[in-house]
Amino acid sequence: MIPTVRIAIDPALAARRAEITYTWRTLLTGMGYSWYEEQWQAAPVTIAYTTDPAQAPPAQIVIHACAERWANPALARLRGHTIQRGYTLPLLEGDHEHVQPVVVHGSLHIGHDPIFAAFWLLSGYEEEQYPTLKHGYRDLTGSPMLTQGLLRRGMASAIGCWLAEILQQCGLPPGIPRWPNGAVLAATCGHDVDYPEVVRWLEPLRIVRRQGMRGLRAARDVITGRRHHWHFHSWIALEEQIGARSAFYFVARKGSLLEYATGRPDPFYDVQAPHFRALFRELSAAGWEIGLHASYLAYTDRRIFAAERERLAVASGQPIEGNRHHYWHLHPQQPEQTLLIHEQVGFHYDASLTHNRYLGWRRSSTWPFFPWHRRLRRAIRTLQLPTGWMDDHLFGQKQFNPGERDTLLGDLRETVSRQGGLLLVDVHDYVYDDTLFPGWAAIYRSLWEDLAARGRVWFATPAAIARHWSARASSIAENSHGLGEDEQM
Template identity: 65%
Template sequence: MPTHVRIALDPALAPWRPEVTWTWRTLLTGMGYAWVEEPWGSSDVDLAYATDPAQAPTARLVIVARPEHWTNPVAQLLAGIVRSPTWEHLRFQGELAEALQVTRHHGTALIERDIIFDAFWLLTGQEERQHPRGKHGYSDLSGSPGVEQGLLRKALASGVGTSLERELVACGLAPGMRRWPVGKTMAAACGHDVDYPEVVRWLEPLRILARQGRRGLKPALDVALGRRTHWHFASWMALEQRFQSRSAFYFVARQGSLFEYARGLPDTFYDVNAPRFRLLLRELAAEGWEIGLHASYLAYTSAEKFGAERAALAVASNTPVVGNRHHYWHLDPADPEATLLMHEQVGLTYDASLTHDRYLGWRRGTTWPFYPWHSGLRRPVRTLQVPTGWMDDHLFGHHVNNPGGRQALLGGLADRVADQEGCLLVDVHDYVYDDALFPDWAATYARLWETLFSRGDVWFATPAELAAHWVARAKTLEQASSGLSASWPVMTI
């Protein structure tokens, strides 16, 4: 049976109860605790979330709530009333652990900073709303603490949960349910975006020369003559088998064209219903690799079209399609929550699209999977979000935004994930396997997987397996719990 945390919420937080309870559920699920919500007047609880600590029930741990932050996070942020409460505070602290300052008095631990609001602020992407967007809707985070201080790579929201779990254990509570199976400390998964498996032989040599200059003359000639290709599915499979792992291949089910690409619609050129691809899809699935959807560039504009893409790929591959990653990370730039809700509407188990195209790290500040919040409906979306921490191009095409040695940066990500017992999901494109065409791209991935494999405490899984485990674990914890519903419970005392 899971360990239960008895928690009491200050009734003064009633106006923001849906947001507060979702944040607590997200953190407690990540920590591995079932919960029992107790009335505010209870005599003894494990956790109290109080606007006034002097009025809180007797508790092992009291966290001070700041209603002025919950009132309107974005309006406060933009008006300068709160001024990025998480980023600004951590600009000077550097580490969330330093912000989690605990004082003790008569057997009660007290945290005076509203770290629950901090977690909400990060998990819901409040700071994203103030940043300008460029081509493809990508956020420009230039000068932000997330980039300048490397805070995206620290996963501060799951850091809140990790620190809370450790504090509860220090207060005498038993540890929560393990996050991963077979006693593993962390999970690792890879998804390959299948963008360009068949080269355009007159075009690709020009792209090679643009990337490599004179060094690319021979590889460009080899591609032009058909001696080198991008069709390396067997190579990826062989590489991953060395580490007893399987990955996902995300295929685009809408066929684009060079003409569309030139007009600004950059969908891929292949047809998943072509015999070559149908055979490939079924071979991959038969060998245990996941077939996922790489939703087309404008899939987010229509749930009907989005669902049709998923259905078409399922037919072509003859296997269920439960997961997705958007081509170009292209959620609705003006309203990402609308796209997250669409994942639920088309029946996806998980999505893996919440990351920044240019910046290494975790866009929503967590290494733990979670159910995203929809602010308009004031409820969580029912499609799990599995956070992506690294895309290959972060360290190549966008290395200016992510300075440092590649292995050191990836080692830092892995260490952060291990410390939080989270998951490291990476995105490596299908076409970068050939070292002559993309020097060190596949090798960087291979070295990372070799390092993780040598640890012995990493659970390698496909993203679908990872998501299925987390969904089942969350369901177990919720079924063992009571309270923390969106509406305020009837008080009995």
Template identity: 25%
Template sequence: MHDLLKQNQEIWDLFTRKEEYSSKNLDEHGRVLYAQKDLKKAFEPEVSRYLVELGMKIEFPENKTFAVCLTHDVDDIYPPLSHMLLSSAHCLRNLNFQGSAAQFLWKFRGLEHSPYFNLSEIMDLEESFGAKSSFYFIAAEADPIRFRYDIEDIGHHLGEVSDRGWEVGLHGGYYSFDNLEAIKKEKKRLEVVLGKKVLGFRNHYLRFKTPDSWEILADASFRYDSTFGHSNSAGFRNGMCHPFRPYNLKEDREIRILEIPLVIMDVALFAISKSFEEAWECTKKLIDITAKLNGVITLLWHNFVFGCSFRRDWVRLYEKVLQYCSERGAWMTSGEEIYRWWENRS
């Protein structure tokens, strides 16, 4: 694939994100900031289209024509005070006094009653559409905002996710994205609790540095990453709507990891959309483009969304996506299954 891409310099520069190697235009989290014109271009998977036009053919399991990689970053298991207040206020506006009180009463019943212990409900929803997904858990000790959770305290929840056939991956710590030893430590900590190897990764806050992050993750023995996407928009960051092996321009070689690029994150999607309808049209457009090119579209819906009343529209959109993609005959599955399928293609 790389040899084909090198034949077109513009396509090659886009695929490798050459401009990111020396970009000084970063936000407060060290993430590359793009001009508005570049974000608009990201809605077209130019590199994947180029490869398809040159004859690249993709065959999915069970004769599916495209895939949806469903993922959830488990940022919180216990609602922070700000979430509880927002959910309570939302319930009060709808005269749901019992619901408003419930936002706080769970604490008196015990931590196991937290509304963000909702992994089973999410899996049940996906299972009803014949889908599976990935859950990425935090195993870092430090966080810039607040204490999240100790992974050792929720081992039985990880076991349930894994036993049902969904994926448990690592949600790398905020301060770890450029630190190999820290990522190895987090990976080991999660694997000890889970009782098996972890293959997939996505970093907290989508912190990522091209190409260094890929090199670090490969050295940490991850098989795939799904961090590479936009934190403040949606679309195809390097023009790809297919998994790919990244390329290190500095060392002129392929990197030993698969990238399953992130296309839509709930927070970013609703930040750029003025209404539910606009968010759906944006999502549908990206799904349809991906389907036309027999690609893979990766979605990120945080688990907390399913447990707080002030994000009901976000849940409704996720359900609409599942329904739409099911009707279109998509293969809806986890990052791990996408990775294994991609690696085993003949």
């Protein structure tokens, strides 16, 4: 039985109803509650969301909506955070420091507007205030997200957790579980397959650049063929010991050194080669997922994207459910345009919304969610699995993530554990060799072993996690009334 939240939304917010109902559906789905939307002033409700608390219907909880912010979300700015019930919540410019709910005439009043804050984070308005760098990366230098460590706090999903605890304080039962089999969190890895085959004259130069003179012996071993990047079976063995399953994301477009040098850095392998076809059969038989690592410019043309997905499907002999972009390369100014292509091509999920430089959750959610498309004013139907950590964050991008590696990953683990979220990480296929990439695989192994030892973790492939979340979201929506998505089409 799915517990239900009865909700009423102030008609004065009608101009932004599509955005508001999207946010409520996203939060309530994450919280595990169905909803029943009442007409304004028609009946007592659990939650009244209103611009004028004095005119709200009888409600257990009254949330004060900020119409000015909804009118122009792009003007909002993050200035810091507050801690409520152990959750890190955002403070926007103009918010008061104290956001503790207060009881007024028997109703619990929330004076800030957490619903707007969640929308602002989930829909990408927060990141737009920062400069765009090469490959479409954002430069967050000096932002509260970095200076206060807020990327690692999942503030949008934290709002949902905070509201869920308030609902339970008001007498509602807990929402339905987020994960199966009594798990309190889900964990999975997507291995980006960038350089599975060593270019013997090129890779030694990369080793020396990373390691300096210490890397000369390793460089010689690569030249002689003693060391390589073909470590699929190594990852399988490591993850099988823990009881985990992951995905390998393959680039279906074969690049070249000339293209790489001229600004199109796609890998050089061919997924249709016999040894790759044999690998696909092995991975599938062992229970690992095969996904697409969309090429550098795939986002520019839906036809390119569809052709790459089809090429990998033919080579692997199976449907391709998920995607992650090479170089995280989405449309630099309008990422939602790329996310819409995922829907049009038919992907079940994507896992590309993260920051190349910075550890943490780009859209501030540890829960999977359906992204918002601003022009269409509706949710995109391809689920987003939020990626929290890429291996290079703690090695090549270390200067942007100061601190002890174990401590930084511990922050992610604790945030996901507290929020009952998803810990999705990106560890490249070629970094298994500890001589070529000292510590890279070891820290992943340590994190996964720690999670397994703690217990109540659902290790599954990204595709399995996406199928579970989508089915759960559909079940909640089918048992709900109002907040209708049909109003946005």
